[in-house]
Amino acid sequence: MNVLVINAGSSSLKFQLLDVDTREVYAKGNCERIGIDGSFVGYESCVADGKQTLEVDLPDHKTAVKHVFDIVKATGKDFVGIGHRVVQGGWYFPESKVVTDESLGWVREVAPLAPLHNYAEADVIQICRELFPEIGNVIVADTSFHYNIPERAWRYALPRDVVDKLHIRKYGAHGTSHRYIWRATKEFLGDDVHKLVSCHLGSGASLAGITDGKDMDTTMGLTPLDGLIMGTRCGTIDPATVVYLQREGGYSVDDVDTMMNKQSGLLALSAISSDSRDIEQAADNGDEFCAMAIEMFAYRTAQLIMEMAQANEGMDTIAFSAGIGENSARMRAEVIKKLAWMGVCIDDEKNAVRSDEVRDISGANSSVRVLVVPTNEEYMIALDVAELLG
Numbered sequence: 001m002n003v004l005v006i007n008a009g010s011s012s013l014k015f016q017l018l019d020v021d022t023r024e025v026y027a028k029g030n031c032e033r034i035g036i037d038g039s040f041v042g043y044e045s046c047v048a049d050g051k052q053t054l055e056v057d058l059p060d061h062k063t064a065v066k067h068v069f070d071i072v073k074a075t076g077k078d079f080v081g082i083g084h085r086v087v088q089g090g091w092y093f094p095e096s097k098v099v100t101d102e103s104l105g106w107v108r109e110v111a112p113l114a115p116l117h118n119y120a121e122a123d124v125i126q127i128c129r130e131l132f133p134e135i136g137n138v139i140v141a142d143t144s145f146h147y148n149i150p151e152r153a154w155r156y157a158l159p160r161d162v163v164d165k166l167h168i169r170k171y172g173a174h175g176t177s178h179r180y181i182w183r184a185t186k187e188f189l190g191d192d193v194h195k196l197v198s199c200h201l202g203s204g205a206s207l208a209g210i211t212d213g214k215d216m217d218t219t220m221g222l223t224p225l226d227g228l229i230m231g232t233r234c235g236t237i238d239p240a241t242v243v244y245l246q247r248e249g250g251y252s253v254d255d256v257d258t259m260m261n262k263q264s265g266l267l268a269l270s271a272i273s274s275d276s277r278d279i280e281q282a283a284d285n286g287d288e289f290c291a292m293a294i295e296m297f298a299y300r301t302a303q304l305i306m307e308m309a310q311a312n313e314g315m316d317t318i319a320f321s322a323g324i325g326e327n328s329a330r331m332r333a334e335v336i337k338k339l340a341w342m343g344v345c346i347d348d349e350k351n352a353v354r355s356d357e358v359r360d361i362s363g364a365n366s367s368v369r370v371l372v373v374p375t376n377e378e379y380m381i382a383l384d385v386a387e388l389l390g
């Protein structure tokens with residue numbers, strides 16, 4: 001059964017056509033720089049040789065969707081429906097839902113919690129409905145997996161009338177990835193996994209504590225700014241810093257928002273880049289800021305792994321995933337080194353292996369199993385679509 005998965009951003013639109021039974025991908029790509037000069041569609045397809053680039057004008061998302069459908073149509077594969085990744089599901093999406101006027105309205109209603117993403121995603125869903133009314137659409141929210149974490153984990157210790165009125169709570173993000181990481185870990189370990197700490201370490205980064213498939217806590221909060229140090233986001237800092245920056249530093253609300261989301265994290269610490277590859281290279285060449293950026297990223301990750309272990313009341317497995325977690329042997333080693341006091345260790349040779357497969361990199365006698373689990377959010381989204389529309 002084939003499904004088209006769409007992941008729309010404010011100026012990009014990623015897509016993938018895949019078979020949920022065989023996991024075969026027939027077409028995938030990205031429409032980039034939508035509404036900006038120099039737009040193009042980069043893609044691969046089962047009927048084209050190698051990577052293709054269409055240098056086309058993409059003035060809006062509607063034009064991008066039309067190109068995606070042309071590429072998908074050329075494969076000759078039918079599909080059962082379209083799965084849309086939605087960043088913020090708010091209080092409406094404890095699970096994935098078929099698109100109706102009502103559910104699409106909910107995506108817009110909760111958009112103030114993720115304005116850069118939800119409005120564009122809602123627009124793209126509407127465009128798909130208008131262009132192809134015969135095809136069903138499903139909303140898969142990145143927050144769904146976290147919605148039923150225990151109240152002690154999601155509630156903020158702020159006045160009840162305020163949090164109720166403004167729907168303030170921990171929503172988290174990367175839920176679809178954490179759900180996939182649990183599933184892939186369970187497939188790999190069978191009955192040997194019960195208490196997993198899932199580490200999605202990409203340019204955005206979050207952890208989840210998962211017990212027998214149920215999410216217990218996660219490190220992102222009301223928004224994806226909380227928790228770990230990320231590419232350009234500061235992660236958890238004293239909340240009073242926000243007020244202090246405005247009152248004493250003279251920064252506006254928007255200045256602080258931009259600073260914390262776009263100018264902080266690894267970029268600020270290293271002073272050269274938000275990309276951990278650049279930072280690792282510079283640290284090797286003696287750059288002390290970069291060495292400290294790696295040290296701080298690893299320290300915070302190890303610290304929050306312990307928070308998630310507490311949410312699980314135990315930990316038998318740690319799984320590393322996403323850009324940094326899957327590719328940086330050095331960062332995995334730095335994180336695990338900090339957990340040596342509790343008997344966790346990895347095997348350096350196994351850690352150095354590069355592969356697209358799930359793999360066990362635990363050291364002999366490690367107190368906790370350590371895996372690398374390549375994530376696959378598109379597959380998880382496609383599974384939900386197959387279940388709801390198949």
Ligand code: ADP
Binds near residue numbers: 324
């Ligand atoms: P996102 O989906 O949040 O944009 P990804 O999961 O694609 O992020 O991760 C992107 C990050 O992964 C890059 O910024 C880079 O820091 C990191 N990364 C990718 N490959 C490597 C590598 N070989 N070594 C170290 N870091 C890597």
